[in-house]
Amino acid sequence: xxxxVESGGGSVQSGGSLxxxxxxxxxxxxxxxxxxxxxxxxxxxEGVAAIESDGSTxxxxxxxxxxxxxxxxxxxxxxxxxxxxxxEDTAIYYCAASWIRITNILxxxxxxxxxxxxxxxxxx
Numbered sequence: 001x002x003x004x005v006e007s008g009g010g011s012v013q014s015g016g017s018l019x020x021x022x023x024x025x026x027x028x029x030x031x032x033x034x035x036x037x038x039x040x041x042x043x044x045x046e047g048v049a050a051i052e053s054d055g056s057t058x059x060x061x062x063x064x065x066x067x068x069x070x071x072x073x074x075x076x077x078x079x080x081x082x083x084x085x086x087x088e089d090t091a092i093y094y095c096a097a098s099w100i101r102i103t104n105i106l107x108x109x110x111x112x113x114x115x116x117x118x119x120x121x122x123x124x
Contacts, residue, residue: 001026002024002025002026002027002097002113003024003025003026004022004023004024004025004095004096004097004113004114004115005022005023005024005025005115005116006020006021006022006093006094006095006115006116006117006118007020007021007022007023007118008020008021008118009093009118009119009120010119010120010121011121011122011123012085012120012121012122012123013122013123013124014085014086014087014122014123014124015084015085016085016122017081017082017083017084017085018082018085018120019079019080019081019082020036020079020080020082020093020095020118020120021077021078021079022034022036022077022078022079022080022095022115023075023076023077024076024077024078024097025076027099029099030053030073031053031097031098031099031113032052032053032098032099032100032101032102033050033051033052033053033097033098033102033105033110033111034050034051034071034078034095034096034097034098035047035048035049035050035051035069035095035096035097035105035106035108035111036048036049036050036067036069036078036080036093036094036095036096037093037094037095037096037108037111038089038091038092038093038094038120039091039092039094039117040088040090040091040092043091045094045108046060046106046108047060047105047106047107047108048060048063048067048080048093048106049063049067049068049069049080049106050069050105050106051069051070051071051078052105057069058105058106060106062088063082063089066082066083066084066085067080067081067082067083068080068081068083069081078095080093080095082120085120085122086122087122087123087124088122089120089122090120090121090122091119091120092117092118092119092120093117093118093119093120094114094115094116094117094118095114095115096108096111096112096113096114096115097111097112097113098110098111098112098113099112099113100112
């Protein structure tokens with residue numbers, strides 16, 4: 001059974017940085033897509049960044065130039081480097097994976113496997 005375990009969340013001041021990690025377990029071949037999503041209080045879950053098995057990446061407009069998604073296949077780990085954090089980045093961040101072909105890789109409804117989430121809080 002696939003398990004995704006996030007870590008690295010925390011509290012930082014505006015302008016600070018954090019790196020999230022997502023360790024993946026329990027699968028025999030790599031997912032087609034893995035992504036980071038977030039849900040702020042009172043808002044729907046939204047796509048932040050995603051990476052395809054060929055290394056192609058996609059980012060939400062709100063994080064382009066500040067966040068970087070990467071993966072270490074040897075360690076079965078997905079990362080999200082977050083720089084120049086803003087208070088509006090405050091949310092629970094989730095990693096997710098899909099083993100089926102999808103079209104919109106930033107749409108959370110296309111992912112079937114999720115981690116438990118990690119809180120990121122950015123203060124002004």
